[in-house]
Amino acid sequence: MCRADACRQSGCFDGCRCAGTRTCPCLAGTAPLSMLQTLLAFIVTLGVLVTVHEFGHYWVARRCGVKVLTFSIGFGKPLLRWQRGEVSWQLAAIPLGGFVRMLDERESPVDPADVSRAFNRQTPIKKILIVAAGPVANLLLAMLLYAGLFSYGVDAIRPVAGQVAPASMAERAGFRAGDLITAINDRPVASWDEAFVALLDGAGDAALVQLAVQTASGRHETRLLPLGELGRSVYEPRLLIRLGLTPYPLTTAIARVEPGGAAAKAGLLAGDIVVSLNGKPLAQWADLQAALQSGAVPMSLAVRRGDHVRQLTVTPAPVEVNGKVIGRLGLEPAIDKALWQSYQTRLQYPPLQALSASLKKIGIQTRLTLVMFGRMIVGKASLDQVSGPITIATYAGESARLGLSSYIEYLALISLSLAVLNLLPVPLLDGGHLLYHGVELLTGRPVSPQVEAIGQRIGLTLLLALMALALFNDIHRLFLG
Incomplete structure (x- = not known):
């Protein structure tokens, strides 16, 4: 799907049907994205996010008195390695993650002089702080990036219905071309991005979502959309198309x-x-x-x-x-270029308001991500929303081509998603380790090695299944659109 601000959440048009992966009016005249550009944007994206995540673990571990042995960006064979103090820093061959290796008696013998600096000898509180520091670092990065964007100014499209499809849900609800959406379930919206997120967030299990509208003639009216009728498709990127709305005049x-x-x-x-x-x-x-x-x-x-x-x-x-x-x-x-120009807007706030807007956006996106995970687990949302490295690379390349602001916004979104994913209570993820250390805090003793081993196998199975699903979806999108 095209990731331009103009059509990020509404899909793109290929003639008379929404095609999603094809060309769209907002990108008319732009050159095709090269494989090298896409690969470079992907590597930069992963490099920044992984470095920030692992540095969170590293920084807190050092301040908790834990000895750090290795700081690695990437997995597998080291391509570049250097020693600085006690820490071996390295860049490895597989750039799909990273790790911070700390002194731990469960992994190898420890010099008696360093026993107090081993991770396994720390209090549960310190262990929790160290493990949580990675996701928290990604959350802080997302917050700062969003705040910076809001302070600098973000180009956006006002939530005006450029056209309303005949016999669509939107038309039956009373929408007409030129209607401006001002609020959704009493939440003010200033752009199509905000409107899209508010629609998803407001849908839930509610039968109706209430939209405040200002018509082309200036009247203030209310529209009710029965999003419950859409079932699982309410959580798809082409939601606006399914409703019969398009931003394009x-x-x-x-x-x-x-x-x-x-x-x-x-x-x-x-x-x-x-x-x-x-x-x-x-x-x-x-x-x-x-x-x-x-x-x-x-x-x-x-x-x-x-x-x-x-x-x-x-x-x-x-x-x-x-x-x-x-x-x-x-x-x-x-x-209609004149109308389209009139739909353009710029969202810009003073620093404190920008920070507040950033926190609000993070809260909404986090809640929506968790809701999506929950609904996919119980079968109320489609599993084809799960994306893997190919989709991430494609979107990273497209956002980079659209400009620095678009790329930074995409980087903030992926950083936030990485933080939320890592906090899920799944063994092998940070959330799984937080669960173990939480149990240790409550019971006064560490989780047994046998329980950890079982958890590791369960976590590995779940993650491999998720990776397989993500790769399948990537390939399906790549070849079938």
């Missing part, structure tokens, strides 16, 4: 025709203006999209080309989307 002019597509075969050209569909005037592009829901049914289009109007018959190509066969023309509509 699309015109009936054609911006691009896909070579070899149904429209190109019928003779349609970029620059044509579609004036009628099957003999009826075409008021908005959404009407053409709605007609394509009937499948590969031939349609008659009248198009204005220069000073002349031409009648063309086109048969859409059949494609399957969510188990339903719809039609595809292979067209991209042009955007």
Whole structure:
């Protein structure tokens, strides 16, 4: 899915259907992303996040009097190693994580003079502080990055309905093109990003979500969206498309025709203006999209080309989307540039307000992430939302190409996700170790090696299953879109 601010949460358009992984109006004219750019952005992203995470463990361990032996960025064979004081610093071959190795009697014999500095000899409180320091470091990084962005200013798109799809949930709720969403469940929203997150956060198990709207004429009204009807699909990136909303003020002019597509075969050209569909005037592009829901049914289009109007018959190509066969023309509509410009805004706050906005964003994103995990476990959200290294690399590259602000925002989001993931009470993760040390704090004795070994096997199985699922989803997105 395109990660530009303009369409990050609404999906992209490939002609008359939401395609998600294809081109989109906000990126028209940009060069394709090179593999080298993507790889470089991915390495920088992982390098920063892993270094910050492991430095959190390292910094607190040193202050708790624990001897640190190795600080490694990456796993496997060291490519570069240097000694500084007691610590061996290294860069390893597999850049998918890192570790801080501390003195521990459970791993190897310890010199009697250093026994008091072994990790296993520390109090439960110190162990908890050391283990928690990694995720906390990632949380602090996300907080500072978001605060910096809000202080500098973030370009965003006001939550205005550019178009409303006919017969969609949004239209049935009363939405019309030009409606500005001002609040969702009494939470003010200033951009489509905020609106998307508020919709997900407000959905939960509620049957209806309340949206405060200012119409194009200036009236203040309320819309009720029955998001419960969407089931698991409410937690998908294309939520706005499913609701029938798009931020783009699309015109009936054609911006691009896909070579070899149904429209190109019928003779349609970029620059044509579609004036009628099957003999009826075409008021908005959404009407053409709605007609394509009937499948590969031939349609008659009248198009204005220069000073002349031409009648063309086109048969859409059949494609399957969510188990339903719809039609595809292979067209991209042009955007009303004046309206689109009026939708642009810049969110900028004084330093203290920027910090407050950062904390609020982190709180919402954390709660939403945990809700998503819970719903995937009980089957109320689709498992195809899990992403792996290929998707992360792709989004890192795209955000880097879009500019420093977009990349920093993406870095903050991944740092926050890494912190939340690591705090889950799963053995092998920091959250699993926190669970062990919490038990030790309550019982007064460490968890037995046998229990730890069983937990390690369970944790390894869960993580391998999660990695396999993430890789499967990555490959599916890469080849099937």
